[in-house]
Amino acid sequence: MRRAGHDWFTDARANLLGHIARGGTPQAVVIARMGISKQAVQQLIDGLQGEGILERVPDPKDSRSRIVRHTAAGLRAMRDADRIKREIEAGYHSLLGAEAFEALMRALRSMTDKAEDVE
Numbered sequence: 442m443r444r445a446g447h448d449w450f451t452d453a454r455a456n457l458l459g460h461i462a463r464g465g466t467p468q469a470v471v472i473a474r475m476g477i478s479k480q481a482v483q484q485l486i487d488g489l490q491g492e493g494i495l496e497r498v499p500d501p502k503d504s505r506s507r508i509v510r511h512t513a514a515g516l517r518a519m520r521d522a523d524r525i526k527r528e529i530e531a532g533y534h535s536l537l538g539a540e541a542f543e544a545l546m547r548a549l550r551s552m553t554d555k556a557e558d559v560e
Contacts, residue, residue: 445521449492457485463519465510467500494518 442450460466460474472482486509489495494515500506511519534542 442518442522442525445525447518447521449489449494450518453485454489457482457489458515458519458522461495461509461511463511463516465498465508467503468497468507468509471509489515 442455457471457475460471468482468486471486472479475482486495486497490497492514493512495509496512497507497509500508530542533545537545
């Protein structure tokens with residue numbers, strides 16, 4: 442991501458972005474999903490808001506709540522992330538072959554499903 446021009450991108454910020462839907466997510470939901478302190482999540486969001494990647498907007502369903510959503514720059518970064526992910530997957534597919542790659546993908550999906558069951 443940094444090579445793609447996203448110098449603000451870090452592992453912690455990537456983790457946060459993974460909890461925000463393309464159309465936005467209530468900040469309280471982001472905090473609950475991340476499993477870290479409210480203050481830590483707010484600091485991450487504040488930093489990305491300062492970089493112009495995220496914004497907070499009023500929740501039309503609850504005037505006390507805020508929706509965290511991607512700005513245009515944030516959506517461009519997510520498109521780059523999607524492209525980079527596809528490139529990495531293509532490299533693994535080339536190295537492993539179709540059958541082993543599909544087995545890897547099944548194993549990863551299984552791990553994700555089991556982790557979600559624990560939450």
